[in-house]
Amino acid sequence: MRWRVLGPVEVTVDGRVLPISRPQQRAVLALLLLNAGRVVSAGHLAEALWGDDPPSSARTQVQVCVSQIRSALRPAGLAEVLASTGGGYRLAVADDDLDLARFTHAASRARAAVRAGDPETAARELTTGLALWRGPALTGAAGAFVRAAADSLDEQRLTGYEQLASVELTLGRYDNVLRTLQPLVAAHPLREALVARCLLALAGTGQQAAALRLYADTRDRLVEELGVEPAAELTEAHLRILRQEVTPAAVVPEPGPGPATAPAQLPADLAGFTGRAAALRELDRLLPETGTTPGADTRRAVVVSAIGGTAGVGKTTLAVHWAHRVAHRFPDGQLYVNLRGFDLDGRAVAPDEALRGFLAALHVPPQRIPNDLDQQAALYRTLLADRRMLIVLDNARDCDQVRPLLPGAGGCLVVVTSRDRLTGLVVTEGAHPVTLDLLSPTESRELLGRRLGRDRAAAEPLAVDEIVHRCARLPLALAIVAARAAANRAFPLDALAAELAELAETAGPLDALDAGDPSTDVRAVFSWSYRMLDAGSARLFRLLGLHPGPDVAVPAVASLTGLPPARVRPLLATLTRAHLLVEPVPGRYALHDLLRAYAAELCRTDDSDAEREAARHRLFDHYLHTTHAADDLLDPYRLAQPVDLEPARPGVTVDARTDHAWATRWFGTEHQVLLGTVAQAAATGFDGHAWRLAAALTTYLDRRGHWPELAAVQHTALLAAQRQNDPAGQARAHRGLAICCTWLGRYDEAHRHYRRDLELYRDLGDDTGQAHTHLGISWVLAREGRRRDAVTHADRALALYRTSGYRVGQAKALNNLAFFHARLGDHRLALACCRQALALHEENGDRHGVALAWDNLGYVRHQLGQHQRALACYRRALLLHRELGDRYDEAEVLENMGDTHQAAGDRGAARHAWRDALAIFDDLDHPDTDRLRAKLAGPATYQPHAPAHGVALLAASGAGDPS
Structure with a gap:
């Protein structure tokens, strides 16, 4: 068991991280760990989390966080270590299990060893303690106290490194000090204690000039940025170097063959290198293992690391930085060549040219270098056979350019960078691919x-x-x-x-x-990769500049180009190999914003207006027709009438599946793409596509609780339909906006949109559309507490549906009436409406309607005091909502189940259901979270809420109409 604050705040048991992941939970855990063994009051926790301005629910939120931490600890048998006592909380953690305590004790033992004149023990203790750090302290925690506490802990870490450097300097381990301090000095260039020790280490390795330059640079920065001269410690280190009081350690050359001077061709490392921790760890794993028995052969076969990534992503910077970090592991030197595979002038370095340079660096006289490429490569492999060298092949164009430069065997390691994936090296040479993405x-x-x-x-x-x-x-x-x-x-x-x-x-x-x-x-650097493409791949890259992003699937790419998917896949593979595209998940492709801008520029200059217009039309057709097909599967019994669609243009690929699960996955995957497509269609003159696509998005966005996004697309749709003077499109957009306003509590706006909706349907002579609107109005009135007025509008809707014979609408209206009557206390009438609604929904095959009817029936049973029958109804509703992916509906049912468990006297089951509902509401960022938190923190006699699910959930059908 390990409790950790020196890096990400976490608890691990047998190497498994316990699920304490929310920033506020981590902050509470961190504060308890920083005060391990002591009682921390709830008031102190609230002040630490929110400072001088805690919310009114601060104590409740603290209690919830503590409860969630206990829940995460319970499966590991650790819940009892977090005790409530004396109006606060106490976390009992053994020092051996807490990384901060272990670090503190190690530092204390190191200080004692220094006082006792035992620098070896001090170095060992400090190294052990500092190895406990896994990154910046308190990572992942969020609270007012975190910044100051993390800074204090990081100050202890830096002090530890300063103490370690002092001990290592005493032992003459100047190389160790440099490897440790140089990245710290780069990160903290004005921390004089670090700089002073780095000066002495540089001088100790014979680099007096570099030490003096570092002092001069540091002094200039201190004067310029802080207006002060160096303090005594840094000044004294400078004087010691000037007096030549620091003598370089003796260098003992390794025995064995090799040139008198080992080549050291690496370019300069980038000062202030940032990030890429994962890639550096991946490269570190390529190094030969250490710790083998004396005399054992630690060399291993050559390893090639093919670092790939898009132009400008920092491949060379990473390769050179890592090479400098590990150069000491290769005593026979480092070779470097820029192969210029994608340079401006198009002249790549030929393999024989690169080999001549390497052979010269290995002290082969020019007259002994063969003219034949194969003979050059053979001589090169011979010279490297018994050496440990690091070879960096930068900016390679393809595998053929690289292969002659690979050693044959021995302890050499090769790092290759390229904008191409160099798959051939991975397949035939066993290369380890490392792909760089954008920085976080x-x-x-x-x-x-x-x-x-x-x-x-x-x-x-x-x-x-x-x-x-x-x-x-x-x-x-x-x-x-x-x-x-x-x-x-x-x-x-x-x-x-x-x-x-x-x-x-x-x-x-x-x-x-x-x-x-x-x-x-940036534009020129991108062009080096683009110019290497064939005509078909280049056209595809340009057209991708028209896509709204953030990523795109093969059918959409096929539609954009007007080609079949089978012909598009090889083109996508070419762009991916060139790192002009990435494939983050199989079958989906993305390019970052600057590459997208470059592609769009090329499309504007190289493709005609007609070509761009046709490509956009095909793309919008693809999303419009596929979204409507998915919407039909998501809710085939929604109230809204089908939208008339023109046939898709030739060359358009439409995804057409037959099951609800595919539709749910498709919407989840294409969610952000579809939002961008609505905006782009409206901005480029495709208003009909814009409002029709927004209409088809309503079911998904509403059921998932994405109401701000739904409001945005419906606003865009309304403007588009108004520009087209299309009353049907305007009516749909007004209804969508009314739904959003109702969910968000803006009831006056909702009424305004519904009134305009009703006017439009009256002008169109559409009785069914008017019935939908009356049902929506009844929902808003119920949310406002005007239940008798709500019954009036629901009755109007039912009458209109019966006149038209529209059975789907009848079932949804009866469902709403059941809820209203239950709230008005007429439970028998409510029960009759529920049964009629359930029967109609089942006859219609409307699974979503069936789920809502069971939910409503459960509520009525609850009001009648029939708690077990109510729970049985809720379970049936819950199962259907989960199958359909209706997350808000699922949370409402869970909350209702919790109310019924509470009323039946089972407080534990009630809290379990409420916690599950709260997790969903939190994920949806819904205001109902406050109500649930109050229930979880409330007394055992908490009164059930007045759920809106009988109406509000019904509104989550299809195009968002009440059901």
């Missing part, structure tokens, strides 16, 4: 912080976030902007961010990233 948001902010200065970045966090967004988290783009900001230190970062935004809107995002140097101009 955190890594992007860290990069800017290191380049600009942490204080400058911290002073304008919103501007930093905007710069990260505009640069699409592409390292090259971030470096360009950082260089511009560093060259103009007087520029506020928000002015720079505003300039990027303005240029992106007017000239285009790539113009904002033109550094004036072709080797670092």
Whole structure:
């Protein structure tokens, strides 16, 4: 068992991380661990989480967090270690199980060893303690106290490294000190204690000039940024170097063959390298194992790591940085060549040219280098056969360019970077592929912080976030902007961010990233990969600039191009190999925002207006027809009438399946794409596609509780239908907006939309549409507590449905009437309506309606005091809602079940159901969470809520009408 705060806040049992993942839960756990063994009052927890402005529900939220932590601990038998006592909470944790305690004890033992004159023991204790850190302290926790507490812990970590460096310097282990301190100095360039020790280590390895440069750079920064001169410790280290009081350690050369001077061809490492922790760990795993018995052969066959990624993602930077980190593991030296596989002039370095350079670095006289490529490669392999060397082959075009440069056997390691996947190396040479993606948001902010200065970045966090967004988290783009900001230190970062935004809107995002140097101009760098494509792949790349993103499936790509899916897949494979696309999951492809902007630029210049218009039309047809097919499967018995669709254009691929599960998965996968498509269709003159697609999205968005998104697409749809002067489209959009307003508690707006909806249907002479609207009005009135008025409108709807013979509408109206009558206390009439509704829904085959009817029936049974019968009804409703993926409906049923368990005297079952409902409401960010938290924290006699499910859930049918 391990309790951890030195990195992500977590608890592990037998290596398994317990499910304590929410930021607030982690914050409560962290505060209890920082006070392990002591009672922490609920008031102190609330103050720590929210500072001087806690919410009114602070104590309740603390109680809920503690309860959730106990629930996570319970399966491991640890719930009893978190005790409630004296108005607070106490977490009993043994020191050996808490990483902070173990680190503190190790540091204390190290100080004692130093006092006793035992630096070896001190170094061992500090190394052991510092190895407990897994990243920045308290990661994943969110609360007012976290920043200060994390800073305090990280200060202890830095102090530990300073103590370790002092001990290692005493032992003459200058190389160890440099490996440890150089990344820390890069991250904390003004921390004088670290810099002082780094100076001494540099001098101890014979690098006096580098030590003096570091001192001068540090002094300049101290004066410029803080207005102070170096303190005594740093000054004294500088004087010791000037007096030559630090003598380099003796260097004992390894025996064995090799050139007198080992080649060291690596380019300079990037100062302030940021992020890429996962990729670095992956590369570290390629190193030969250490710790073998003395005399054992630690060499192993050559390993090739093929680092791939899109242009500008930092492949070379990573390869060079890692190579510098591990260069000491390869005593026979490092070879490096830029193969220029994608350079501007199109002239790649030929294998024989690269081999000549390597052989020269290995001290082969020019006259002894063969002219034949095979003979050159054979000599190269012979020379490397008994050596341990690191070879970096940068910017390779393809496998053929790389293969002659691979050693044959021995202890060498090769790192290859390329924009191509180099699949052939993986298959035939056993290469280990490492693919780089964009930086994470955190890594992007860290990069800017290191380049600009942490204080400058911290002073304008919103501007930093905007710069990260505009640069699409592409390292090259971030470096360009950082260089511009560093060259103009007087520029506020928000002015720079505003300039990027303005240029992106007017000239285009790539113009904002033109550094004036072709080797670092983002557009030019992208062009090197694009120019290598064949005509079909190049056309596909351009057309992808028309897609709204964030990702795209094969049928949509096929529609965009007008080609069959079978012909599109090889083109997608080509773009993926070139890293102009990524395939994050099988069958879905994505390109980041800057590449999308580049593709769109090319499409505007290389493809005609007619070609772009036709491609867009096919793409919108694909999404419109497929979405309507999925919507029919999601709720074939929705109230809304089918939308008239024109036939899809030739070349359009339509996904057509036959089951509800596929429809649910399809909507979940295409969710963000469809929202972007509605907006893009409206913005490019395809208004009919925009409002029809929005109508087909209503069922899914409503059932999943995505009401703000539903409101946005319906607003776009309304404007599109108004531009088309299409009353049917306007009516659908008004109804969708009314549904959103009702869910969000904006009842006056909901009534306004329904009144306009009713006017439009009257003008159209559509009685069924009017019935739908009356049912919607009844729902709003019920939410307002005006239940008798709600009955009036539901009765009107039922009468209109019976006149038209529309049985689906009749069932939904009866379901609503059942709920209203139950709330008015007429339970027998409510029960009769429920039974009629259930029978009609079953006759119609409407599973969603059946689920709602069982839910309603359960509520009526509850009101009649028939608790076990009510629970049986709820279980049937719950099973159907889960099968259909109706998450809000599922949560409402769970809450109702909890109320019934409570009324039946089973408080434990009630809390279990409420907690499950709360988890769903939390995920949906729904306001009902406050009500549920109050129930969970309330007394054992809590009164059941007045659920809206009998009406509100019914409104989640089809196009959002009450059912």
